[in-house]
Amino acid sequence: xxxxxxxxxxxxxxxxxxxxxxxxxxxxxxxxxxxxxxxxxxxxxxxxxxxxxxxxxxxxxxxxxxxxxxxxxxxxxxxxxxxxxxxxxxxxxxxxxxxxxxxxxxxxxxxxxxxxxxxxxxxxxxxxxxxxxxxxxxxxxxxxxxxxxxxxxxxxxxxxxxxxxxxxxxxxxxxxxxxxxxxxxxxxxxxxxxxxxxxxxxxxxxxxxxxxxxxxxxxxxxxxxxxxxxxxxxxxxxxxxxxxxxxxxxxxxxxxxxxxxxxxxxxxxxxxxxxxxxxxxxxxxxxxxxxxxxxxxxxxxxxxxxxxxxxxxxxxxxxxxxxxxxxxxxxxxxxxxxxxxxxxxxxxxxxxxxxxxxxxxxxxxxxxxxxxxxxxxx
Amino acid sequence: xxxxxxxxxxxxxxxxxxxxxxxxxxxxxxxxxxxxxxxxxxxxxxxxxxxxxxxxxxxxxxxxxxxxxxxxxxxxxxxxxxxxxxxxxxxxxxxxxxxxxxxxxxxxxxxxxxxxxxxxxxxxxxxxxxxxxxxxxxxxxxxxxxxxxxxxxxxxxxxxxxxxxxxxxxxxxxxxxxxxxxxxxxxxxxxxxxxxxxxxxxxxxxxxxxxxxxxxxxxxxxxxxxxxxxxxxxxxxxxxxxxxxxxxxxxxxxxxxxxxxxxxxxxxxxxxxxxxxxxxxxxxxxxxxxxxxxxxxxxxxxxxxxxxxxxxxxxxxxxxxxxxxxxxxxxxxxxxxxxxxxxxxxxxxxxxxxxxxxxxxxxxxxxxxxxxxxxxxxxxxxxxxxxxxxxxxxxxxxxxxxxxxxxxxxxxxxxxxxxxxxxxxxxxxxxxxxxxxxxxxxxxxxxxxxxxxxxxxxxxxxxxxxxxxxxxxxxxxxxxxxxxxxxxxxxxxxxxxxxxxxxxxxxxxxxxxxxxxxxxxx
Numbered sequence: 001x002x003x004x005x006x007x008x009x010x011x012x013x014x015x016x017x018x019x020x021x022x023x024x025x026x027x028x029x030x031x032x033x034x035x036x037x038x039x040x041x042x043x044x045x046x047x048x049x050x051x052x053x054x055x056x057x058x059x060x061x062x063x064x065x066x067x068x069x070x071x072x073x074x075x076x077x078x079x080x081x082x083x084x085x086x087x088x089x090x091x092x093x094x095x096x097x098x099x100x101x102x103x104x105x106x107x108x109x110x111x112x113x114x115x116x117x118x119x120x121x122x123x124x125x126x127x128x129x130x131x132x133x134x135x136x137x138x139x140x141x142x143x144x145x146x147x148x149x150x151x152x153x154x155x156x157x158x159x160x161x162x163x164x165x166x167x168x169x170x171x172x173x174x175x176x177x178x179x180x181x182x183x184x185x186x187x188x189x190x191x192x193x194x195x196x197x198x199x200x201x202x203x204x205x206x207x208x209x210x211x212x213x214x215x216x217x218x219x220x221x222x223x224x225x226x227x228x229x230x231x232x233x234x235x236x237x238x239x240x241x242x243x244x245x246x247x248x249x250x251x252x253x254x255x256x257x258x259x260x261x262x263x264x265x266x267x268x269x270x271x272x273x274x275x276x277x278x279x280x281x282x283x284x285x286x287x288x289x290x291x292x293x294x295x296x297x298x299x300x301x302x303x304x305x306x307x308x309x310x311x312x313x314x315x316x317x318x319x320x321x322x323x324x325x326x327x328x329x330x331x332x333x334x335x336x337x338x339x340x341x342x343x344x345x346x347x348x349x350x351x352x353x354x355x356x357x358x359x360x361x362x363x364x365x366x367x368x369x370x371x372x373x374x375x376x377x378x
Numbered sequence: 379x380x381x382x383x384x385x386x387x388x389x390x391x392x393x394x395x396x397x398x399x400x401x402x403x404x405x406x407x408x409x410x411x412x413x414x415x416x417x418x419x420x421x422x423x424x425x426x427x428x429x430x431x432x433x434x435x436x437x438x439x440x441x442x443x444x445x446x447x448x449x450x451x452x453x454x455x456x457x458x459x460x461x462x463x464x465x466x467x468x469x470x471x472x473x474x475x476x477x478x479x480x481x482x483x484x485x486x487x488x489x490x491x492x493x494x495x496x497x498x499x500x501x502x503x504x505x506x507x508x509x510x511x512x513x514x515x516x517x518x519x520x521x522x523x524x525x526x527x528x529x530x531x532x533x534x535x536x537x538x539x540x541x542x543x544x545x546x547x548x549x550x551x552x553x554x555x556x557x558x559x560x561x562x563x564x565x566x567x568x569x570x571x572x573x574x575x576x577x578x579x580x581x582x583x584x585x586x587x588x589x590x591x592x593x594x595x596x597x598x599x600x601x602x603x604x605x606x607x608x609x610x611x612x613x614x615x616x617x618x619x620x621x622x623x624x625x626x627x628x629x630x631x632x633x634x635x636x637x638x639x640x641x642x643x644x645x646x647x648x649x650x651x652x653x654x655x656x657x658x659x660x661x662x663x664x665x666x667x668x669x670x671x672x673x674x675x676x677x678x679x680x681x682x683x684x685x686x687x688x689x690x691x692x693x694x695x696x697x698x699x700x701x702x703x704x705x706x707x708x709x710x711x712x713x714x715x716x717x718x719x720x721x722x723x724x725x726x727x728x729x730x731x732x733x734x735x736x737x738x739x740x741x742x743x744x745x746x747x748x749x750x751x752x753x754x755x756x757x758x759x760x761x762x763x764x765x766x767x768x769x770x771x772x773x774x775x776x777x778x779x780x781x782x783x784x785x786x787x788x789x790x791x792x793x794x795x796x797x798x799x800x801x802x803x804x805x806x807x808x809x810x811x812x813x814x815x816x817x818x819x820x821x822x823x824x825x826x827x828x829x830x831x832x833x834x835x836x837x838x839x840x841x842x843x844x845x846x847x848x849x850x851x852x853x854x855x856x857x858x859x860x861x862x863x864x865x866x867x868x869x870x871x872x873x874x875x876x877x878x879x880x881x882x883x884x885x886x887x888x889x890x891x892x893x894x895x896x897x898x899x900x
Contacts, residue, residue, distance in 0.1 A: 025423055140890060218754050218764045225751060228740045235737045236752035237720030346742070346794055353795040354407065356787035 009345050013337035014288060014295070018302075020337075021329035025118060028325060034318045042316060047309040050191035057188070057196050060304035061203045061261050064277070066147065066282025066299060068210050069120075069254035071291040073138075075214060076227040076247045082127055082142025083255040084279025087151030090119040091259030092153050095270035096162040098176030098263075108181035109264060113202075116256035123149065124252025128245035138248065146279075157272065173271030183264040197261035207293040213250075223247055255279065284331045290338065303327065394458040397422040397585035398443065398474065403452035405438055407797065412438040414610040416452065420554065420602075425576055425586045427600035429593065430629055435609040436589045437479075437509045440556050441848065443587070444476040445469035450822055455768045456554070471629075475552030479559040485532040487594055489525055490514060493546050510549075517548050522578045537568035546574065554585045562853065565684055565891060573599045593622040605629055643676035644863050648708075649847035650696070650816050655705035657695055659873075665691045668872045669705070673816070673847040678838065680850045680862030680879065684891050688871035689851045690732065693818055696849070697729060698722045709816065724755055728809035732820035732851070734798070738805045741794035745786060746775040748793050749808055758810055778807035783833060792899070799830035806834055810841060817841065820851040826855075855884035 025236025026036035046052055066083060073080035080086075094116035103111060127145060130136040156162045163172040214220040226233040226243050236238055258278055263270065285303055289295030310323035383608040396419055403416040413435045420426040430436050431649060442449050445463030453460055456472045463469050466476070466519070483492050490507065492516055499506040511527055518524040525534075525541050534542070539559060547555055551740055557576075561569045576599055578584055590596050596603055597617045604614045605628040612628055650673040657666035668689050673679045683689055694700045696707060698719040707715045723729070729735035729752065739748055750759040750771050758770030775789045782803045786796055793801060819838065840863060842848060852858045857864060857880045866874040867890045873892050882890075 061747060192472045216765055218760050218766060221747070221750060221754055222767055224741055224743075225754075228742055229736075231737050232739060232751060234719065235697065236754065237718070238754075239720065239724045346792065349792050353787055353791050357569060 001075055009341055009348075010290075013341040014290075014299075014334055016337045017288070020333045021326050023291075024320060025326045026320060029318070032317070032318070032322075034096055039313070039316070039318060041348045042312050043305075043309040047305055050189045051194055052308055054189050054194040054196055055308045056190055056301065056304040057200065058261065059307055060297075060300040061197050061200045062258055063281055063285050063300040063303050065206060065254060065258045066278045067285035067296040067300060068206055068232070068282075068293070069251050069258065070279070070282045070286040071289070071296060072168045072210065072247055072251040072254060072289045074227075074286055076223050076243065077230075078244065078247060079139050080124060080142055080251045080255075081139060081256070081283070082124060082149075082249065083251070084146045084277060084281050085142070085146035086120040086252045086255035087203040087258035087279060088153055088274070089123055089149045090116040090165035090256035090274060091263055091274060092156060092270045093119045094256070094259075095177065095263055097155075098177040098181045099269065100180065101181070103180060105180045105264050108178075109183055111179065112181055112264065113257065116260060117253040118256070120252040120254070120256025121249040122252070124255065125245060125249045128248030129331050129349060131248075132241040132244050133303065133376045138244075157270070173267075173269035175269070177264065177268045182268055183261075185265055194246070197265040199261040199265055200270070200320040202257065202260065206257065207297060210254075211293040219246075222298065224235065258282070284327065285320075287331055288334050302330075392485050395422055396420065396455070397457060397540060398587070399455040400439070400443065401453050401455070403439065403442055403449045403454070405435075405447070405449050406819065407438070412609055413442065413449070414608075415609050416606070416609075418587050418604050418611065418614075420587055422457075422585050423583050423856055424601040425580055425599055426590045426594040427590060428606060428624065429590055429596050429603060429625065430606035431529045434606045434629070436591075436606055437558055438609075439606070440476065440558055443469070444474060444556060466586040469895055470550050470552065471639065473551060474556065475547030475550055475554070477540065477547055477558065477560060477561060481539050483531045483539060483542060483545055486530065488528050488530055489534075489542050489545075490527040492531055492542055493527075493549050497550055514545060514550060514691035517545055521548065521575065521582060523548075523575055534569075536565075536686075537571060538561050540564070540568075540572065541575070542588035547839055552584075554587065554813070555579065556587045557741075558589045559591075560588070561590065561592060563685060565888065569595065582819055587653070593625050593629075597622060597625070619752055635764060643843050644847075645675045645677075647675045648672050649677075649710060650707040650849065651706075652708045653708070654697070655692075655695060655707070656703045657691055657700060658703045659691075662833070664871060666695065666702070669871075669873055671850060671866060671873065675815075675845040675847055676842055677863045678848040678850050678861050680852065680858040680865040681868050681873075682852075682855065682858050682865055682877070682887055682891055683868035685853060686870050689820070689868055691871070693729075693732075693820055693849075693851065697727065720755065724751060726813065726815035728814035728817040729820040730802075730805055730809055730822045732824070734801055734805055735883070739801060741795045744792060745784075745789040745796075745804060746772045746777070748804065749789075749811075751777040752808065753812060765784065774811065778804060782807035802826045803830055803833065806837055808856055810837065814846065816847045816849070818849045818851075821853060822850070823852075823854065823857060855887050859884065859887065 029036045029039055047056060055226055066087070069083045070080055094112045097115050098108065098112040101108060101111065123145060124142070127138045127141040130141045131138050143223075156176075157172055159172070162174050164171065164175050183198035185198055186200065188196045213223060222233065222243055223239045225236065226238055226240055231242060259270070259274065262275060267274065281303065284297040285296055288302070289297070289299035306323045306327060309365050313320045313322065398420040400416055400418045403413050405413040406449070416439055418426070418428065428436050428439065441447055443454065445468045447465045448462070450465070452462060455461065456474060461468075461472060463472070469476070484495065486493065490510060494505065494507075494510045499509045501509070514527050519606045521886045523541050523545055525538055525545065531539060531542065540563075544555065560572060564572060576588070579586060588596070588600060600617050601839070602614060602756075603617055603625070605625065607629060615625070633808070652669060652671045655666055655669040669692060671679060681689055681692070691700060695702050698714070698717055702715065705715070706713060709722070709725060709727070714725070735741060740751060750766065753759050757767070758774045759767055760768045772789060778784065779786060779789060784796070784800050784803045784807065786800060793804070796804070807820065822838065823834050826834065838848060850858065850861060859882060862879045864872045865877040865879045865887070867877060867880070867887075869891065877887060877890060
């Protein structure tokens with residue numbers, strides 16, 4: 001199978017899913033009395049504005065980290081639904097730490113980021129530990145840990161504990177991180193004062209690191225082998241228990257980074273209005289991007305586009321919730337499309353191999369056998 | 379299910395003389411022509427045996443007849459009528475039923491539930507179990523296939539399970555039964571019971587297609603024998619006119635490959651020593667009891683036993699996948715009892731698993747990644763820094779493909795695209811890499827073609843001559859006897875007998891496998 005065909009097959013599923021969801025969305029738009037093509041035009045036009053572009057990139061940065069966190073688990077057939085709780089708890093605790101410390105500039109950022117990764121890793125590590133020691137499905141335990149994180153955050157984010165009150169506001173947040181711990185934005189998009197998160201760089205590094213870890217390291221090989229065929233991995237010497245704990249902790253560590261672009265680049269405090277629910281967005285984007293670093297990047301940008309340019313819909317009296325319908329249909333149809341393409345691909349490879357080999361007949365079917373079979377007594 | 383499912387296979391009614399006729403059947407698969415110009419006529423009321431070596435194409439042919447796939451060329455006629463079978467349901471509707479080599483029963487269901495599964499008689503919204511029960515009793519009475527309809531399948535022995543499979547097929551109104559290697563899992567006295575049942579079925583006017591590669595059995599039960607070699611029908615013979623030797627020659631062509639080893643290469647250096655090994659399962663069952671064995675360098679130690687008597691558990695304990703409750707395992711001079719699987723493999727234990735797709739391959743990964751599996755920590759697959767050495771692994775995969783004659787267009791195809799024999803050659807090549815000191819080979823030639831089988835035997839012999847210690851587990855008694863320097867018999871998790879492979883026949887080994895007292899094997 002040549003390279004182009006492989007790429008074509010790789011793209012077929014997400015494209016099918018996006019086209020299908022575009023159709024579904026169009027139908028819904030028509031039912032609600034809007035014109036689909038013009039709606040899309042409006043969204044694309046809005047997305048073309050520099051200000052929206054910055055917003056799209058910033059959303060995508062956060063989504064990307066969330067999706068990579070989920071993908072690390074997916075590669076091993078682990079379903080880390082707890083990314084949501086992991087990043088929120090990590091953001092709260094690292095924000096509190098960052099607000100309390102006085103450190104030189106680079107070190108301050110590093111300490112906050114490291115603390116967030118550590119908290120995320122530990123919180124996810126609980127689920128890994130429960131799975132290998134007690135046989136608790138990580139799906140159940142991570143959902144439960146999400147609730148526990150929510151409760152814990154509500155308890156900690158109170159005056160006298162980790163929160164301070166801001167004058168003239170009833171918002172509660174951690175003590176703001178001083179300038180030494182802030183990451184300045186990048187003026188990548190001309191024509192707007194808005195800046196792209198400085199930690200965009202971090203997302204790119206995480207993506208590259210994820211690719212390298214999975215495809216180039218022994219650990220990554222063990223991870224993929226376990227995901228593809230656990231029994232064969234065990235036989236080959238992989239200690240699946242260790243792998244479960246390790247990959248859950250890596251997933252959690254990446255999850256810990258999700259809140260960082262926002263925390264260190266915009267809000268500098270973890271407050272009641274800190275974005276929530278990104279872990280679930282991450283699941284959708286990891287599925288769409290097929291757990292591949294580049295695929296996830298495209299998925300994250302698509303999500304960022306839909307979320308941000310969808311804001312224009314309000315001005316046109318179209319319910320903005322239409323975007324969520326589109327996203328939902330994309331995820332549902334992409335799962336189906338991937339399975340269809342996967343099966344087609346397996347068959348296609350088998351056919352190719354068969355064709356190649358039948359042009360080159362194996363030696364043991366040579367004339368000697370044929371002669372012998374003809375001469376056999378009946 | 380069609381309405382005539384419950385129709386009796388009427389006795390005495392006018393029936394065509396030929397139950398099933400296959401003409402010019404050709405079926406191609408990736409990499410192999412599995413069947414080529416097959417012609418078979420099965421007369422009504424006879425047992426028609428189809429014999430051939432492993433991989434000769436018998437099972438493919440039967441899948442064609444049972445509608446599991448469609449032939450690329452050729453025609454199928456059932457009871458005089460040319461048919462196109464699109465699915466097993468089509469075949470069943472035409473009165474053709476199949477008993478698979480590996481039973482397809484739900485262990486936690488009763489016999490009754492298993493029999494009706496998928497063909498449930500209804501009364502309104504509910505399953506009419508009493509009607510089913512009556513019918514099963516009728517079938518039992520009529521064909522001498524009696525089994526307690528309320529017994530749980532998991533409590534049944536292998537012979538009884540097979541009976542359930544046959545009842546299942548008869549229950550669906552089959553008039554022609556395909557039995558795919560039905561004796562492979564049976565011990566000798568169960569084989570006799572099966573043959574009695576087959577004779578009874580035949581007497582009642584049913585036709586039986588009997589697939590086997592065991593010639594003595596075929597000669598004793600068949601009315602007609604069709605020999606398949608390399609995917610095509612070579613001859614159809616009358617068992618009264620033919621000897622086992624002549625049949626064997628038809629099966630394998632002029633030169634008979636044989637697993638016989640010549641000359642002993644056994645040294646007095648012990649490579650693997652297992653001492654008083656006990657293994658308890660998670661449910662508290664005793665899986666292995668006081669197993670002790672020694673394999674020297676250059677020695678092949680064969681373990682004979684009916685499947686499910688602890689062979690798999692023994693292998694898993696030696697590999698460190700299961701931890702023994704007591705006892706010791708020594709590799710060379712080192713006590714490896716508490717070592718991890720990885721450490722054991724690093725120290726030179728190679729493993730050819732019994733089920734290659736389940737335990738030995740990443741089917742959705744390319745061949746070169748499969749080369750790494752099991753050797754993740756060793757050169758040429760990884761560099762010193764724990765990184766995958768793609769160039770090294772790819773080059774070495776090329777070497778294996780070449781040296782072990784793995785037929786593939788490239789090392790980038792997925793492992794799932796290869797035929798079973800080629801997958802197995804890849805595994806053997808991989809496990810022979812990196813100079814192993816011990817090879818644990820479970821059913822190394824199961825389901826591979828004759829050529830690959832001979833090649834794998836050669837490889838094992840060559841490695842043995844170079845000083846490799848081999849633990850050989852096999853269900854093929856001739857392979858065991860032919861390759862082994864010493865043989866042990868395993869029964870219910872114990873090594874119950876030592877057998878001298880120079881001085882034993884498959885028949886005697888077979889009876890030893892059921893226990894010296896002749897009691898039933900589990």
